[in-house]
Amino acid sequence: MEIKPFTGQPISVLAYDGSPVTNLDSLGISKDEYLSIYRWLVLARAVDDRGYILVRQGRAGFYAQIAGQEASQIGSALPLTKDDWLYGDHRSQGSMLVKGLRAAEWFAHVLGRSLDPSQGRLMPHGPGRNDLHIVPPSSTVGNQITEAVGTAMAQRIKKRKEITIVYFGDGATSEGDFHVGMNFAAVYGSPCIFFCQNNQYAISVRLQEQTHTKTIAEKAKAYGMDGFLVDGNDVLAVYAVSKHCADKARSGNGPSLIEAYTYRYGPHSSADDDTRYRPKGELEMWRNERDPVVRFRRFLEKQKLWNDDKEQKLLAEVKAELAVALEEAEKSPVPEPMTVLDHTYEKLTPHLEWERKELAAELGV
Amino acid sequence: MATAEVTKTQTQSTMVQALRSALLEEMERDENVVLLGEDIGPRGGVFLITEGLIDRFGKDRVIDTPLAEAGIIGAAVGMACYGLRPVAEIQFIDFIFPGFDLLVSEAAKMRYRSAGQFACPMVVRSPYGGGVRGGGYHSQSPEAYFVATPGLKVVAPSNPYDAKGLLIASIRDNDPVVFMEPKKIYRAVKNEVPAGTYEIPIGKAAITREGKHVSVITYGAMVHVALEAAEIMQKERVEVEILDLRTLQPYDSEAILETVGKTGHVVVLQEAPRIGGFAGEIAAFIAEEAIGYLEGPIVRVAGWDTPFPYALEKAYMPNAQRVCRAIKKSINF
Numbered sequence: 001m002e003i004k005p006f007t008g009q010p011i012s013v014l015a016y017d018g019s020p021v022t023n024l025d026s027l028g029i030s031k032d033e034y035l036s037i038y039r040w041l042v043l044a045r046a047v048d049d050r051g052y053i054l055v056r057q058g059r060a061g062f063y064a065q066i067a068g069q070e071a072s073q074i075g076s077a078l079p080l081t082k083d084d085w086l087y088g089d090h091r092s093q094g095s096m097l098v099k100g101l102r103a104a105e106w107f108a109h110v111l112g113r114s115l116d117p118s119q120g121r122l123m124p125h126g127p128g129r130n131d132l133h134i135v136p137p138s139s140t141v142g143n144q145i146t147e148a149v150g151t152a153m154a155q156r157i158k159k160r161k162e163i164t165i166v167y168f169g170d171g172a173t174s175e176g177d178f179h180v181g182m183n184f185a186a187v188y189g190s191p192c193i194f195f196c197q198n199n200q201y202a203i204s205v206r207l208q209e210q211t212h213t214k215t216i217a218e219k220a221k222a223y224g225m226d227g228f229l230v231d232g233n234d235v236l237a238v239y240a241v242s243k244h245c246a247d248k249a250r251s252g253n254g255p256s257l258i259e260a261y262t263y264r265y266g267p268h269s270s271a272d273d274d275t276r277y278r279p280k281g282e283l284e285m286w287r288n289e290r291d292p293v294v295r296f297r298r299f300l301e302k303q304k305l306w307n308d309d310k311e312q313k314l315l316a317e318v319k320a321e322l323a324v325a326l327e328e329a330e331k332s333p334v335p336e337p338m339t340v341l342d343h344t345y346e347k348l349t350p351h352l353e354w355e356r357k358e359l360a361a362e363l364g365v
Numbered sequence: 366m367a368t369a370e371v372t373k374t375q376t377q378s379t380m381v382q383a384l385r386s387a388l389l390e391e392m393e394r395d396e397n398v399v400l401l402g403e404d405i406g407p408r409g410g411v412f413l414i415t416e417g418l419i420d421r422f423g424k425d426r427v428i429d430t431p432l433a434e435a436g437i438i439g440a441a442v443g444m445a446c447y448g449l450r451p452v453a454e455i456q457f458i459d460f461i462f463p464g465f466d467l468l469v470s471e472a473a474k475m476r477y478r479s480a481g482q483f484a485c486p487m488v489v490r491s492p493y494g495g496g497v498r499g500g501g502y503h504s505q506s507p508e509a510y511f512v513a514t515p516g517l518k519v520v521a522p523s524n525p526y527d528a529k530g531l532l533i534a535s536i537r538d539n540d541p542v543v544f545m546e547p548k549k550i551y552r553a554v555k556n557e558v559p560a561g562t563y564e565i566p567i568g569k570a571a572i573t574r575e576g577k578h579v580s581v582i583t584y585g586a587m588v589h590v591a592l593e594a595a596e597i598m599q600k601e602r603v604e605v606e607i608l609d610l611r612t613l614q615p616y617d618s619e620a621i622l623e624t625v626g627k628t629g630h631v632v633v634l635q636e637a638p639r640i641g642g643f644a645g646e647i648a649a650f651i652a653e654e655a656i657g658y659l660e661g662p663i664v665r666v667a668g669w670d671t672p673f674p675y676a677l678e679k680a681y682m683p684n685a686q687r688v689c690r691a692i693k694k695s696i697n698f
Contacts, residue, residue: 085447119480130482135446138478140470146436147471150443150451157399157425157449164443176463180436187431343481344515346539349568349615 001026003244005226006218010261013236016289018298027240031305037235038300039314040074041293044094046318047103050326051093051110051124055270060110062123064090065266068233071292072197072260073167074098075238079246080165085133085155087148087166089141090125091197091264095167100132103322107329115332119339142168142175145194149181152190152255163191163249165242171202173216182257186223191249193242194220194257197232199264204277220257232260233292236299263290337363378558381551383525384414384490387532388452390562392422395450398536401428401437402454411456412492412551438464438489442471445487450536458491458545459502465510472541473516485541488532492548493521494586494636495668495682500675506585506637506668511543512614512646518567519613521545523588525558527611530565538567547586554589570617572624576604579692580624582647583634584610587683591634594688603692613643621647622655629660630695634688639667661698664691 001022003011013022029037048067054060066073073094080086086099093106101117108115110124118127118136128136135151137144148166155162172178173196185192196216200207213219220227226248230241238260245256263286267274300306338359341352348356378386392398400415406429409416419427430437434455441451455461461468472485495504511519518540522528528546535542573588574595581591588609595605608624610616625631631651633644648663666683674681 087443117480117482118478121478121480128479128482130479135483136479138470138474140466143439143467143471146439146467147443147446149436150440150445151447152443153428153440154444154447154449176435177439180431180433180439183431183433184436184440188428343477343479345476345518346484350618351615 001240003228003241005228006221007229010229010231011237011241012231012234013240014234014295014299016295018295018302027236034300034305037074037078038296040098041070041235041296042314043318044070044074044097045293046322047097047106050322051107054110060124062270063110064269066091066094068265068286069197069199069262070094071235072232072238072262075235076165076195076242078239079243083133083162085135085151085162085164087135087144087164088126088137089144089167089169090137090139091169092167093126096126096134099134101129101134103325104328107326108332111329112334113329113332114335115329120335142172142177144168145177145181146184149185149190149192152185152192153188155191156188161250163193163246165193165195167195167197169202170196170198170200170207170210170216171205173219174210182223182225185255186225189254192255193245193249194255196257196259197262198259199262201264203268203272215259217257217259225255225257227257227259229259229261232262233290233295235292235296338365376558377555378525379552379555380525380528380546381412381414383529383558384532384546385416386560387529388415388418391533391536392426397448398450398452399426399428399444400452400454401430401441403430403432403456405429405454410454412548434460434464435467438467438472441487442467442475442485445485446475446483450486452488452490452536455489455491457503458493458507459505461491468517469514473514477516484539486539488535488542488544490544490546493545494547494549495673495678496549496586498678501673504673504678506635508545508613509637509641509643512643516541517614518542519545520567520611521547521585521613522611523547523585523609524554524556526556527565529558530563531611533562534564534567537564545585549586550589565611568612568615568617570608570610570620573607573609574605576606578604578628579630579632579696580606580608580628581632581634581688582608582610582621584613587634587636590683590685590688593685594692597685597689598692603696605692618650621651625651625655626658629658631663632666632688632691632695633663634666634683636668636683638670639665640670642667661695664695666691
């Protein structure tokens with residue numbers, strides 16, 4: 001399969017009905033790996049469904065669903081190695097799971113419990129895990145882009161065979177950070193993948209009101225970088241393009257921009273009302289005709305790798321696994337109030353020591 | 366050894382030389398120390414702080430960047446998370462604001478939001494302050510923004526010896542440091558700077574001049590305005606004590622209490638505008654913790670609450686006369 005930048009149509013491997021439109025052998029993916037990819041898709045969706053219910057039940061304050069974007073996230077994270085670095089945004093938990101974040105940790109993050117690697121310090125946008133090289137995102141759109149470039153610059157300075165991937169949405173491409181980050185990475189030939197999940201909405205503003213270019217991928221041209229437009233609901237296409245860009249970066253051939261053309265099913269977040277801005281029928285069309293999980297399942301069925309029995313077995317297995325994960329998260333305590341001052345600096349400053357005494361008096365401890 | 370002989374030699378240095386020697390020694394000691402900024406390569410920085418360093422350490426460790434402060438600070442954050450110790454130069458602190466978001470939203474909060482898993486051991490060096498006919502965009506003193514951001518440390522040296530020791534301490538510190546260099550005295554003030562490595566601890570103030578009647582609490586280039594005022598007041602038999610804070614966040618509250626306890630009269634001097642300025646924090650701290658020592662009002666001396674002017678900077682900047690008037694207001698209460 002030849003992967004070319006700046007195509008007019010999104011690069012795809014599977015048609016909407018799951019039949020291959022390209023030679024599969026060139027992907028170099030084994031049957032077991034196909035099954036593993038499907039498991040990730042199903043797991044990511046199930047984790048997300050479960051997480052969102054926690055908000056509806058009033059047990060969590062916020063949630064940004066990835067539903068509809070699973071193929072973009074799983075397909076782009078699978079080519080990463082353990083040593084590669086991942087900068088997420090508020091909608092990249094699928095990629096974080098592939099990188100090694102445990103579902104129990106994710107639930108603890110949503111609930112604000114101690115098992116959360118970020119100890120409840122962040123709205124549930126994604127916790128960091130240093131050992132997995134997942135950097136926790138802030139809520140400030142686009143900031144992670146220049147940071148990721150700094151990490152990629154450091155990887156090149158240290159001559160390591162590692163890369164950095166950074167996730168952001170279509171809205172973030174309007175931020176200065178996108179321009180600055182793309183420019184820096186191109187100038188230094190940094191081993192970086194700029195992965196744009198174009199779900200067509202920045203909260204409510206549509207892509208046509210966000211940018212005057214037809215695609216986001218073509219913006220790469222202005223930086224002297226390759227830009228790839230890929231069908232973000234086609235996990236094999238996302239995998240193939242991401243692998244191509246990862247190999248390219250790893251072998252010292254610099255950064256790439258990937259635009260994964262996809263669609264989010266949920267509102268921007270649990271605090272949003274998407275009925276105010278979505279045209280009627282649009283969501284249904286994407287859900288019914290282009291769903292990334294169903295599409296890949298159809299592919300597996302066509303390849304005689306999947307059937308209803310296997311599906312039921314997998315769903316039951318994932319459900320049980322997540323029940324255990326949620327229980328583990330819920331058992332984990334809320335962080336101690338006295339820890340609120342910790343980690344502002346490496347050590348408490350004299351002023352924070354004083355505040356610690358004030359807080360202790362307030363809490364009666 | 367010959368090198369031991371060299372380290373013992375003390376020479377009169379400018380702050381420019383002192384800062385350069387701090388960078389050079391730290392880069393030799395720790396290969397994770399890298400520099401990045403605009404024009405810091407062959408040009409040596411517009412104030413020549415990094416002169417010659419690219420020849421010694423190469424392009425991978427002395428990185429000339431595109432003209433984008435958000436990129437410089439953002440990249441420094443990503444490098445620091447990875448384990449490097451970047452020292453970023455912002456050409457003038459007036460230009461830091463495109464990178465302000467990266468400093469306050471990212472560098473300052475990375476340790477906290479990751480519950481200590483990630484840190485940003487980075488320094489953002491930048492010349493600040495007036496007196497060089499720089500007008501409104503090459504003269505400002507924006508320390509209050511940084512001091513008001515938990516997670517950042519803020520340092521402002523007043524002389525070459527302190528500048529070197531504080532910069533070395535800032536590079537070795539595991540938290541992000543905004544290192545404000547008083548450009549008016551980059552070359553105007555000299556003192557003895559040892560060739561060897563030494564640290565001046567972050568968070569420790571110093572008594573620049575001892576006195577018993579009134580304390581002037583200040584930092585950076587204003588220390589020299591305070592010294593001038595002290596000479597004038599000496600003729601009127603008023604002995605002025607000058608406390609140079611050196612670090613603004615975390616500031617040395619013990620040293621403040623000590624000098625206030627000694628003199629009972631306080632003037633807080635800063636170059637930045639008065640309203641919402643750092644001097645207000647010091648005044649409030651003294652009012653809360655040392656009201657019993659006070660025999661007169663805490664008086665602030667600051668720049669006017671206007672943007673920084675070009676042609677009229679002498680009328681703008683705090684001077685010795687303004688400090689003397691404040692001292693009299695405090696002691697003649």
